[in-house]
Amino acid sequence: DTGVSQNPRHKITKRGQNVTFRCDPISEHNRLYWYRQTLGQGPEFLTYFQNEAQLEKSRLLSDRFSAERPKGSFSTLEIQRTEQGDSAMYLCASSLIDSINEKLFFGSGTQLSVL
Amino acid sequence: SQQGEEDPQALSIQEGENATMNCSYKTSINNLQWYRQNSGRGLVHLILIRSNEREKHSGRLRVTLDTSKKSSSLLITASRAADTASYFCATAGTASKLTFGTGTRLQVTL
Numbered sequence: 192d193t194g195v196s197q198n199p200r201h202k203i204t205k206r207g208q209n210v211t212f213r214c215d216p217i218s219e220h221n222r223l224y225w226y227r228q229t230l231g232q233g234p235e236f237l238t239y240f241q242n243e244a245q246l247e248k249s250r251l252l253s254d255r256f257s258a259e260r261p262k263g264s265f266s267t268l269e270i271q272r273t274e275q276g277d278s279a280m281y282l283c284a285s286s287l288i289d290s291i292n293e294k295l296f297f298g299s300g301t302q303l304s305v306l
Numbered sequence: 307s308q309q310g311e312e313d314p315q316a317l318s319i320q321e322g323e324n325a326t327m328n329c330s331y332k333t334s335i336n337n338l339q340w341y342r343q344n345s346g347r348g349l350v351h352l353i354l355i356r357s358n359e360r361e362k363h364s365g366r367l368r369v370t371l372d373t374s375k376k377s378s379s380l381l382i383t384a385s386r387a388a389d390t391a392s393y394f395c396a397t398a399g400t401a402s403k404l405t406f407g408t409g410t411r412l413q414v415t416l
Binding site for chain 2: 226231233234236239241246282284288293294295296297298299300302
C-alpha cells in the first residue's frame with residue numbers, strides 16, 4: 192500500500208502526559224500537512240512542510256505542539272503536557288506540489304483521547 | 307478557523323435520488339475542492355474546480371463555482387447507500403494550505 196500511513200490509530204493518555212504521532216507520506220510527495228479535526232467539524236490546519244522545511248504554523252499550534260520532518264520523509268507531531276482540549280483526530284496529508292492546484296492525500300488519522 | 311460553511315449540515319435522501327450540498331467561503335480563492343470522509347476515516351479527494359471554471363463533472367459528481375457569490379455546489383446524482391459520508395469543501399488561496407468548511411453529513415437510505 193503506497194498511501195499515507197499514520198500511527199498509532201488510537202491513543203489514550205492521561206492529562207499532562209506527552210504523546211507523539213507519526214506520519215509516513217506517499218514516498219514521492221514533497222509536501223506534508225497536519226490537520227486537527229474535532230467531532231462534527233471540518234479539519235483545521237496546524238502546520239505544513241515542504242521537504243524538511245516547516246513553512247507555516249497555525250496560531251492553533253501552541254508552544255506545547257511541535258512537528259518535525261527530518262530528511263523530508265516521515266513526520267512526527269508531539270504534544271507535550273496534554274490537556275483534555277487536545278482530544279481530537281489528528282490527520283496527516285501529503286501532496287506533490289504542482290502549481291497551485293494540488294490535491295491532498297490523507298491518512299486515516301490518529302484519534303487522541305486525553306483523560 | 308473554518309473558511310466557510312456547508313449547507314445543509316445534514317441531508318437524508320433515498321437511494322436513487324440526487325443530493326445537493328452547498329458551500330460558501332469568505333476570501334478569494336485559486337481553486338475549490340470537495341472531499342469525502344467516511345466515519346472515523348481520513349478524507350478522500352473528489353474533485354477540484356479552478357477559480358476560472360464555472361462547472362465541472364466527474365462521473366456522478368457535478369460541481370459549480372460562482373466566485374461573485376463566493377459559493378459552490380456539489381451535486382451527486384443517482385445516489386447510492388455507499389455515498390453515505392460527510393462531504394467537505396476546501397478552498398486554496400494564495401497560501402499553500404487548504405481551508406476546510408464545516409461539512410455536510412449525507413445519509414442515503416435504501
